[in-house]
Amino acid sequence: MVRRRWSRLGAGALVAALMVVASVASSEETRVDESRAPQSREQIRLSFAPVVGRAAPAVVNIYSRRIVQSRGSSPLFDDPLFRRFFGGDGSPGMQRQRVQNSLGSGVLVDPRGLIVTNHHVIAGADEVICVLSDRRELEATLVGSDERTDLAVLKVDVGDERLPFLQFRDSEQVEVGDLVLAIGNPFGVGQTVTSGIVSALAQTRVGISDLNFFIQTDAAINPGNSGGALIDVDGRLIGINTAIYSRSGGSLGIGFAVPSNMVRTVVEGFAGSGRVVRAWLGAWGRSVTADLAQGLDLKTPGGVVIEEVYPGGPADRAGIRIGDVIVAVQGRAVGDTAALDYRIATLPAGESSELELVRRGRPLAVRIRAEEPPEDPPRALTLLEGAHPLAGATVANLSPALAEELGEGRPWKGVVVVDIRAGTPAQRLGLKRGDRLVGLNGGEIATAPGLQRQAARARPPWQLRIRRGQETFDVVIRG
Structure with a gap:
């Protein structure tokens, strides 16, 4: 009888203990753990409403307006009698104005009214209106726009008011x-x-x-x-x-x-500072493919093999050599040249960072100091004028700073086209921004001011050598 009573008590205690464990487990299941998938129906029914309620007021609507000049497409606009009765400026092809509207979104990142959006949302806009969450419409001023990252920063004036904003996460x-x-x-x-x-x-x-x-x-x-x-x-x-x-x-x-x-x-x-300062490596290379990996004694493809180093630049001072393969920056893997550009561009300016390399099959670590590219030589912007095919192009001396600005990366010297006026011989020739002018009538083009003198002395036929990207081609203009 005693033994049976204890067995019953033991069984009851065991059941009670299991119920406690089940209760604890149940409470654990309902606890939100961001690192785990939903474990119960209660977790699936969770709502994002509190998060949205906090974040949504910091997202604004953006409306941009741009006035576009267009020429009348009807031949009637070229008739002087038609222009006399219906208006016009007296020039052939009467100019008309139309308003081009675009819409997008923006994010408040500072309580004083600083907004970040895309460059393509506000590019060329004559007026930008931001609509806040409370439906207020405020005119925004452009703080800066960066085409390379497709980002732009705007500012709205709200006096001493503090607006809702979003904090950055790493x-x-x-x-x-x-x-x-x-x-x-x-x-x-x-x-x-x-x-x-x-x-x-x-x-x-x-x-x-x-x-x-x-x-x-x-x-x-x-x-x-x-x-x-x-x-x-x-x-x-x-x-x-x-x-x-x-x-x-x-x-x-x-x-x-x-x-x-x-x-x-x-x-x-x-x-x-009013401008984007991006760190610069001072070296150029190509992405490591499967074929290159085999030749470089790498186990797997990936990384960037260095093919050129700028003398005296950060990479040169760090001891990086031609043939080295950069595989990581600050412990973050580098898969190709685009990844390397991003890793370098987001390094804190003025600070030292670690790069992991592979040199002749052996791992190596070096440290570089993040700094902006030098503008050496000065760009010396020059508008080419005169009776020659290059007239209407604005050229400049290429430097590491200008190469980065144009998104070229590798070319660090020479003369580059930075702007082309509409309706000029340079535009009809088909020149593009970023083209490097290498030679004219058999002579090498060394500087932008020198090109102006060379073009003024040259006589037809003009023989022009142009480098666009990785391709070089010759153009002959008979005159």
Whole structure:
């Protein structure tokens, strides 16, 4: 009898203990853990409303207007009698004005009214209007715009008022599979929130800007979302929505955002010194393919093999040599040249950073000091004038600073085209911004002012050698 009673008590105690454990487990299941997938129905029913409520007021709508001059397409505009009765400036092809409107989104990143958006949203705009979450319409001034990253910084004047804003999150801490929210103004219908995950990181084959390095997400992003916010579940900014892959104009679940670390660099540059200061490596190379990896004694393809080093630059002073393969910057892997450009461009200016190399099959670490590229020689902007095919082109002496500005990277000397006037011989010749002028009538082109003198003395036929990208071609103009 005693033994049976103790067995019953033991069984009861065991059942009670199991119930306590089950209760604890149940409470553990309902606890939110960001690093785990949902474990129960209660977790699935969680709402993003509190996060959106905090973050959405910091996302604004942007409307830009641009006045475009267009020539009348009807032959009637060339008739003097028609122009006499219906107006015109007396010149053939009466000029008409039309207003071109575009819309997008922007993100407040400072309580004093600093807004970041895409460069293509406000490019060429004569007027930019920002609509805040409380429906106030404020005219914005352009602080700076950076075509290379497709980012622009605006400012609205709100006096002493502090506006809601988003804090930056270190985009290097973002992982594939993280939950994200995209907030913007698609198709001009008003502010919209969509959810998804981070689909991929370090996307460099997108072709949107010179510094290709994007966060990919499947959160629905549509036209009008450009410049909007990509945030994490804590409401912190991890990217600026920039583009989508689409065949119809709508979302196919492939959207791209500029990482917050690059956004922060651009914002701090324009807000501080009025320009973007990007670190410069002072070396140029090519992406390591499978064939190159075999020849360089690398186990796997990846990295950048150095083919040219600027004398006295950061890479040269750090001891980087031609043939070295850069595989990581500050512990972050470098897959190709676009990834290397991004890693270097987001290094803190003036600070020392570690680069991991492979030299003749052996690992090596060096340290470089992040600094901006020098403008040596001075650019000496020169407008070419006269009776020759180059008239109307503005040229400059190429330097590391100007090469970075143009997004060229490798060429550090020579004469480059920086602007072309419409309707001039240079435009009809087909010159483009970034073209390097190498030779004229058999003579080498050394400086921009020297080219002006060479072109003035030259006589037809003109023989011009041009380098565009990695290609060099000769053009002969008979006169």
